[in-house]
Amino acid sequence: MIPVAFDYSAPTTLDEALTLLADAGEDGKILAGGQSLIPVLKLRLAAPHAVIDLGRIDALRGIREDGDHVVIGAMTQHHDVATHPLVAEHANLIARATQTVADPQIRHRGTFGGALVHADPAGDLPAAALAMDAVFHIVGPGGERTVAAADFFVDLFTTAVGDNEILTEVRMPKKTAWVSDYQKFTRVAQQWSIVGVAATLRIENGRIAEARIALTNMGSVPIRVQAVEQALIGCAIEEDAIARATASVADGTNPPSDLNGDPDYRRHLATVLTRRAVLNAA
Amino acid sequence: MVQTTITVTVDGTSYTDQVEPRMLLVQYLRETLGKTGTLIGCDTSNCGACTVHLDGVSVKSCTMFAVQADGHEVTTIEGIAGADGLHPMQTAFHENHALQCGFCTPGMIMASIDLLRENPNPDEQMIRDGLEGNLCRCTGYQNIVKAVRSAAETEAAKVELGATIPVGQPS
């Protein structure tokens, strides 16, 4: 399968990339790791005239700390996110979720920012970023702006990033000493989540002191479940108590129906996986 | 048609060519360079048959453009055997009967070499997880897993003896 022909540029600075994107107008497309875009181009579901490759802009890649935040550059590959000591220490939910993405070859190319901007409802990183209270840094012709995770995911494959904008980095308040788990349910190896659950907890004296719970593929965007987060506070690490606190996690959700399962099946899965995620994390 | 000039080192040789930006890396390897050892299976980044190393790490060459490899180093299945014969992973596949039709084999071997580079002593589950991106429709995977285990053990034994063929380094 061969894409429609396009003009290609590989700028080495963000300013250059923004100019190229502005010049291309509606027909421009950003290329990050290409692990979602190249299949789309090969299937000719999209045919941009200009492809602007961010792969040579070193400033967009890397992981660092900044005070009480961990910062992940948009072009940082999944493999680096999954194995970086700063992520393991201060954002271990992100490491857990990233380890479940696709397979090693795809994790060597695919990027953190690309997966978030692509915003596939079955993608594993949006729910994890939502649970981590991530803040997204976006630049465009009008300069830089920041968007909170709650406002970033707008709809299926649609985020707050406009056509003429670039996601540069994602900042997350450190959740050092929090414990996490990402439960991903699939039928076969290397599959997208039928349902996924991201859980991260702070435990104090054997009880849950704070919790963040977010769901993958239970709607067109990732869903944070604050009612369950509240119910978990004060909970002992004990199966019955956690089952009670998480029982309502799928209430009011409107999950998709497809060959992998209908909405009721997905709601049941979300309940089981949330209990497992909390118990596993703790 | 607008062409772009790229310079890529493939299996130790530097090539400079004019390519269309939409040319996939796997097409460049097979059609421009004639390196047909790298195969196309699914063409949708699922099967792993097209796996090569880009600067030493495994990637699916059907889901990358040749222009993205400009200035980088690519190693294919055709570039891993040394002057003194097969790469240890090739030998392990051969000795453990880890192939039947052989279609998945070039990609399996490239993915397996990368797996041992990251984790020189994987257990069975780690090998199965590490080869998640490679499909085999013939073997049932048993002998592939056995081959990777045996390559790991052979290398560990060599390291103990002070020999120096590190698995995962393009030779």
Ligand SMILES: Cc1cc2nc3c(=O)[nH]c(=O)nc-3n(C[C@H](O)[C@H](O)[C@H](O)COP(=O)(O)OP(=O)(O)OC[C@H]3O[C@@H](n4cnc5c(N)ncnc54)[C@H](O)[C@@H]3O)c2cc1C
């Ligand atoms: C076989 C297969 C299995 C997969 N399985 C999973 C899975 O289980 N879970 C999962 O979460 N993901 C999975 N993925 C997707 C993978 O995570 C991709 O890496 C990711 O969706 C896209 O990231 P990318 O860097 O490759 O982006 P690209 O494909 O390059 O780009 C994706 C989209 O985002 C835009 N974009 C990218 N970066 C930016 C930026 N910085 N600013 C503005 N726009 C940008 C592009 O224009 C494009 O529209 C799978 C992919 C494949 C091919």
Ligand code: FES
């Ligand atoms: S041909 Fe590239 S993954 Fe199947």
Ligand code: FES
């Ligand atoms: S040996 Fe035939 S596909 Fe693996």
